[in-house]
Amino acid sequence: MSILAFGLPAHMEKWRVELPGYPPGDEQNGAIFWKPEGITVLFSNGLSWEHVSVSRKKRTPSWDDMHRIKELFWQPEDVVIQFHPPRSEYVNNHQHCLHLWRPMNGEIITPPSILVGIK
Numbered sequence: 001m002s003i004l005a006f007g008l009p010a011h012m013e014k015w016r017v018e019l020p021g022y023p024p025g026d027e028q029n030g031a032i033f034w035k036p037e038g039i040t041v042l043f044s045n046g047l048s049w050e051h052v053s054v055s056r057k058k059r060t061p062s063w064d065d066m067h068r069i070k071e072l073f074w075q076p077e078d079v080v081i082q083f084h085p086p087r088s089e090y091v092n093n094h095q096h097c098l099h100l101w102r103p104m105n106g107e108i109i110t111p112p113s114i115l116v117g118i119k
Helices: 063-073
Strands: 030-034 039-046 049-055 097-103
Antiparallel strands (some): 030 039, 039 049
C-alpha cells in the first residue's frame, strides 16, 4: 500500500508546497519541494493510477533520485514503473522531469530477475 492512499507522513508535510496554476492538493494529491535534495515532486492518485513526477531545475533526476522517491512514496516490495510511450503520446511540460506510475487495481508483471543478472 502506498502513502498515496493515506497522504503524506507528518515528517514530509514540512516540504509540501502550493504550485502556481495547480489546484490545492488533498492528502493524496499535492506537491512537495524536497529541500535536502533540491527535488520537486508532484503526486496524485486518480483514474486508477498512483503517479509521482520528479523534477530538478537544471538536470534530469538520476536513477538514485528516482529510487529514493520510490522508497518515500511506496513500500519496498511495491513495483512501480516508468513508461516510454509511443512518440505520438509524448507530453513534455518540464525538460528535467521523470514519472513513476503504479496501477491501483492490478499487479505489474515483472520479468524473472535472472533475465536482468545474477543476484
